[in-house]
Amino acid sequence: MSDQQKSNSLPAILCLTDSCDRPESELFIGLKKAGFDVDVMCNPKGRNYQRLVDENMVVQPMALQNRFDKAGTEAIRDQLTRKKYDIIHAYNPRALACGLRASKDMDLEVVAYRGVIGNISFLNPESWITFLHPRVSKIVCVADAIKEYLASLRFLWLHIPDHKLQRIYKGHDLSWYQDEPADLSQFGVPEGAFVVCCTGRNSPRKGFDVLIRAVDELPDDVEVHLLLVGDLIDNKKLQAQVEETSHPERIHFTGYRQDAPAIAAASDVFVLPSTEREGLPRAVIEAMAYGTTPVVTAVGGMPELVDDGLGGIVVAPKSPSSLSSAIERLYRNRGLLSGMGKAARERIAKHFHTSQTVRETGELYRSLAGRR
Numbered sequence: 001m002s003d004q005q006k007s008n009s010l011p012a013i014l015c016l017t018d019s020c021d022r023p024e025s026e027l028f029i030g031l032k033k034a035g036f037d038v039d040v041m042c043n044p045k046g047r048n049y050q051r052l053v054d055e056n057m058v059v060q061p062m063a064l065q066n067r068f069d070k071a072g073t074e075a076i077r078d079q080l081t082r083k084k085y086d087i088i089h090a091y092n093p094r095a096l097a098c099g100l101r102a103s104k105d106m107d108l109e110v111v112a113y114r115g116v117i118g119n120i121s122f123l124n125p126e127s128w129i130t131f132l133h134p135r136v137s138k139i140v141c142v143a144d145a146i147k148e149y150l151a152s153l154r155f156l157w158l159h160i161p162d163h164k165l166q167r168i169y170k171g172h173d174l175s176w177y178q179d180e181p182a183d184l185s186q187f188g189v190p191e192g193a194f195v196v197c198c199t200g201r202n203s204p205r206k207g208f209d210v211l212i213r214a215v216d217e218l219p220d221d222v223e224v225h226l227l228l229v230g231d232l233i234d235n236k237k238l239q240a241q242v243e244e245t246s247h248p249e250r251i252h253f254t255g256y257r258q259d260a261p262a263i264a265a266a267s268d269v270f271v272l273p274s275t276e277r278e279g280l281p282r283a284v285i286e287a288m289a290y291g292t293t294p295v296v297t298a299v300g301g302m303p304e305l306v307d308d309g310l311g312g313i314v315v316a317p318k319s320p321s322s323l324s325s326a327i328e329r330l331y332r333n334r335g336l337l338s339g340m341g342k343a344a345r346e347r348i349a350k351h352f353h354t355s356q357t358v359r360e361t362g363e364l365y366r367s368l369a370g371r372r
Contacts, residue, residue: 010362011086011369012037014079016095018064019046021282023170023354024091029055030358036365041079059083067097067129076102086369087111089140093130100133109137109368114146115170115279117300122155132160137368140361141167142280143301166364170280171357174349177289181266182259187252189225194331197267197292199229199260199283200274207273207297207317208238214273214323216245222331226251227267229260265290268337269330274299275317281305285352288312288344293337295326305352311343 013036015028020040025048031038032055040052044061052058060079064072076099080088088103089111090096096112103110112131120127131139131150139160141147147167150160189195196215200206208228215226232238233253242251257263260283264270270287271294272278278300285305288294294312296302306312313329315322330337 010036011365012084013039013087013089013365014059014076014083014085015040015042015089015091016062016076016099017042017091018095019043020048020052020091022048022176023172023282023357024048025052026173026176026354027171027357027361028052028057030354031362031365032057034358034362036362039079039083039085041076064094064098067094067126069094069098073098073102080106080108087365089113093126096130096133096136097126100129100135103135110135111364111368112136112139113142114139114150115142116277117146117149117279118277120150120153122153122158136164138364139165140364141165142170143167143304145301145304146279168357168360168364169352171354172285172289172348172352173354174289174345177261177265177286179259179262179265181290182262184227184263184266187227187254188249189227189252193225194223195225195227195267196269196271196327197227197229197264197287198271198273199264200232200272201230202232202235205274205276206232207275208232208235209241210275210318210320211271211273211323212238212241212245212251213320214327215251216247217320217324218328218331222328224250224327224331227254227263228252229254229257229263231256261286261290264292267292269293269295269327271295271323271327272302273297273317273323274302276300278302285348289348291341291345293330293340294344295323295330305347307343307347310340311347312340 020042039059040057041060041062043063087109088099090099091113120131144167147165233255242248264287270292272284280301284294294306296306297317298314299317303314308314313326315326
């Protein structure tokens with residue numbers, strides 16, 4: 001079969017997204033290389049926008065402001081009238097809401113993407129214009145935990161049918177992670193120090209306060225430096241908590257950084273102490289790809305990502321003592337630390353590779369096209 005015949009035998013898909021990250025962009029490109037007719041509408045300010053343009057995949061730039069973006073909805077409608085598509089795949093709630101309105105009365109399948117737990121309810125009107133809309137054919141969940149959460153939603157007789165839910169892990173490739181480890185001395189970290197890194201947004205559910213308490217509970221002979229990476233440098237409450245610890249000079253706020261993965265690569269341990277609502281955190285995946293041993297809480301999809309006891313450690317959420325024990329264990333056993341880091345890197349290569357995401361997404365598209 002020629003490339004043209006192969007392309008004509010597969011469904012045409014319009015992907016709607018925003019500033020798509022590397023895994024998302026490589027998924028689109030991988031699907032195109034597999035023969036799918038894939039077009040993308042995305043934000044021209046995105047870091048990977050030019051790569052998609054170079055691959056001749058962007059049919060229109062689009063930067064949706066909200067779920068009721070009139071101009072964006074009209075742009076999607078315009079594209080749908082210019083070309084016959086079999087499937088719309090929307091990668092965020094704004095794109096999903098606008099895509100559903102734009103495709104009203106059109107004969108096509110609508111696929112949604114969900115990367116986090118929470119914020120969907122049968123009592124929330126906004127949920128009915130996105131994930132609970134009856135025209136949504138499938139919801140691709142980035143982790144089994146998200147799929148289970150959506151399946152558990154109930155109100156009277158209402159629920160999301162199991163056939164609408166499918167787990168597809170977001171794929172990566174070790175070749176994407178080739179940055180040199182960052183020089184941590186710029187943050188006041190002494191040479192040769194044992195470093196624990198934590199990256200995240202300034203949100204209470206990320207559990208930074210729990211991690212600070214955990215580090216403060218470490219025995220005096222366990223000299224650990226903690227790097228807090230992200231906009232939480234503006235969190236005065238956390239700053240005050242650090243000042244009250246036994247060794248505030250060992251806890252460093254870096255502020256928001258473009259080189260966060262390189263900072264994780266230069267660290268001994270990467271901790272994400274979230275207390276609720278995680279999906280498959282990119283920061284953990286990036287750290288694992290660099291061979292940095294992860295310690296995470298049993299929240300959302302993180303236990304699916306980290307192979308507890310082999311490629312990292314999974315602890316109970318909201319438990320400073322559990323986090324402290326895990327960090328101390330790795331500090332005192334450098335052989336275990338090294339082995340877990342290698343196993344974590346191998347897990348990303350084998351179980352969360354982008355080729356798997358391309359294959360499973362392609363199978364989903366074929367199944368949807370086949371029932372039309």
